[in-house]
Amino acid sequence: MRYLIEPNEMMGFIELLNAGQYYARSTPDGQKADGIITWTKAHPELNATSFKDLTTFINLYDQRARAKGEASFTTALKNNILNIHSLSDLKNTILDAYPQEGKRLCSMIDTIYPFYHKFYDQNVKKQSLTKCAGQLTQAMNASPALSIEQVAQFYSYQIPADHTAIMYIYPSENPYGTNFSTPYGSIQAAGLRTDRPFNPPRSFIFHEKVHGIFEESGQHAWLHKYLTADNPIVRAMSRYPELKQTEVLDSAQAARQTINEALTTAFQGIYEERLQQETGLPLKIRDNLYETQPAINTMAHRLIPLLKDALKTGETFGSAFMKKVEKEFMSVVDNPALMQEIRAKQTRAPMRKETSISKLISTLLKPLGNRSTTAQVSPSVQSRNNPGK
Numbered sequence: 001m002r003y004l005i006e007p008n009e010m011m012g013f014i015e016l017l018n019a020g021q022y023y024a025r026s027t028p029d030g031q032k033a034d035g036i037i038t039w040t041k042a043h044p045e046l047n048a049t050s051f052k053d054l055t056t057f058i059n060l061y062d063q064r065a066r067a068k069g070e071a072s073f074t075t076a077l078k079n080n081i082l083n084i085h086s087l088s089d090l091k092n093t094i095l096d097a098y099p100q101e102g103k104r105l106c107s108m109i110d111t112i113y114p115f116y117h118k119f120y121d122q123n124v125k126k127q128s129l130t131k132c133a134g135q136l137t138q139a140m141n142a143s144p145a146l147s148i149e150q151v152a153q154f155y156s157y158q159i160p161a162d163h164t165a166i167m168y169i170y171p172s173e174n175p176y177g178t179n180f181s182t183p184y185g186s187i188q189a190a191g192l193r194t195d196r197p198f199n200p201p202r203s204f205i206f207h208e209k210v211h212g213i214f215e216e217s218g219q220h221a222w223l224h225k226y227l228t229a230d231n232p233i234v235r236a237m238s239r240y241p242e243l244k245q246t247e248v249l250d251s252a253q254a255a256r257q258t259i260n261e262a263l264t265t266a267f268q269g270i271y272e273e274r275l276q277q278e279t280g281l282p283l284k285i286r287d288n289l290y291e292t293q294p295a296i297n298t299m300a301h302r303l304i305p306l307l308k309d310a311l312k313t314g315e316t317f318g319s320a321f322m323k324k325v326e327k328e329f330m331s332v333v334d335n336p337a338l339m340q341e342i343r344a345k346q347t348r349a350p351m352r353k354e355t356s357i358s359k360l361i362s363t364l365l366k367p368l369g370n371r372s373t374t375a376q377v378s379p380s381v382q383s384r385n386n387p388g389k
Contacts, residue, residue, distance in 0.1 A: 001165060002141050002163075003137055003141050003164070003205065003209075004137055004164050004165070005133045005140070005166075005205065006133050006166070006167075007124060007133055007169055007170060008168035008189075009116075010084045010087070010089070010090055011078065011081055011168040011189045012170025012172060012191065013090070013113065013116050013117075014074050014078055014084075014090070015074075015182070015189055015191060016112075016116055017054070017058065017073075017074055017109075017112075054105070054108040054109065057101075057104075057105060057108065058073045061073045061098075077093060077094075078187070081168065081187060081189075082187070094109075120170065123171035123194050127192075127194070127197060129169065132197075133169060136205060139202055140206075148206070148209055148213065150311055151210050151213050151267055152213050153316070154307070154315075154316055155213055155214060155219050155317050156217060156219075156317065156318075157217035157219075159213075165186070165188075165209050166186065166187045166188070167181070167187070167205060168188070168189050169190045169191075170189075170191060170192070171191070172193070172194070181204075181211070186212060186216060188208045190204075202271075202275065203268050206267075207264055207265065207268040207271075210263075210264045210267045211260070214263070214264065219317055220260065223256055223259060223322075226319070226322060229251075229252065231255065231326070232326050232329070232330055233258075233326055233329050233330075234251045234252050236330065237251035237252075237258075239333075240339065242295070242343055243258065243342075244257075244258075245258070245293055245296070259325065261290070261293070261300075262296050262300045262303055263300075263303060263325075265289050265300035266289075266300040266303040266304045266306075266307050267307060269285045269289050269300060270285075270304060270307060270308060270311075272286065273285050294341070294342045295346075298332055298338065298342060299329060299332065302328040303325065306328070
């Protein structure tokens with residue numbers, strides 16, 4: 001297996017549309033649920049453009065798709081990303097998938113795309129994104145460390161011999177101050193912060209590929225069935241909402257997300273340790289493997305010994321391994337001092353209140369200030385609460 005990391009503007013733009021779906025959504029405590037709000041709320045003139053109508057439009061389609069068990073609007077586009085190289089490709093894909101309302105949808109996209117294109121172009125040039133992608137590709141293909149094949153073996157998955165792990169990267173604003181990535185089949189979409197050089201560590205690339213293996217192997221679907229309402233982890237999520245990555249997830253969703261992220265972060269810790277071993281550095285796993293979620297960070301450290309044993313003995317992911325995970329998880333939630341520490345760290349991880357893209361969009365929107373929204377949404381289109389990624 002080899003890695004290929006490339007800049008991809010269309011993936012970034014589709015991710016922007018995906019984030020925009022959280023426009024009208026709030027958590028129970030009244031806080032907005034997604035980073036897109038950082039700049040839409042700060043600049044109400046953007047709300048008067050097609051952006052609001054477009055995200056409402058997408059929400060309607062996602063509601064229908066979810067009822068049919070189909071992929072969401074943006075997920076369907078990303079699953080077809082290998083065939084989308086330009087705005088024209090994106091619009092043709094939309095017109096093929098949505099022949100009735102596709103023209104109106106493309107008209108809305110035409111209004112929004114220039115904002116992102118300028119933002120993307122400026123940051124790609126400023127941060128030498130193409131050079132960064134080449135260096136990361138070379139480094140990942142040169143580094144044995146913990147091989148992704150070993151992770152795949154743990155998840156009972158055989159990676160095809162000619163498989164290429166593709167990661168499309170793009171400049172993005174994340175209000176939590178981290179790089180982030182989302183798997184779409186065998187492809188990863190990675191948004192990289194714009195307020196620092198584009199130089200994510202190899203462990204970030206590895207971390208995201210582990211997520212991809214978890215999806216491709218079918219273990220994500222297995223975990224969905226395993227974590228039922230009577231599972232101790234799910235019950236703990238109900239009792240301790242501070243363990244959730246976001247308040248809008250129900251307890252079962254939060255449990256799946258936490259276990260997925262904790263396992264992946266634990267693999268990342270082992271990977272970093274082996275990189276240190278290769279370079280002759282003292283072996284020490286970082287205390288803060290997962291910066292923004294202390295609960296996941298705590299669990300990841302608890303799972304590292306379990307994963308090391310599994311890699312050594314050949315144990316694979318399944319019910320027996322999950323029983324060990326549950327034991328570790330409950331040892332955390334049943335420890336009042338540890339839970340208090342998690343709560344304290346959670347409150348000390350504030351979201352960055354304003355991002356550079358907010359200033360950019362404010363500038364870009366000035367010519368639109370006196371212009372009314374041209375795209376209209378039919379009365380039947382209603383906003384909805386949409387599940388997180």
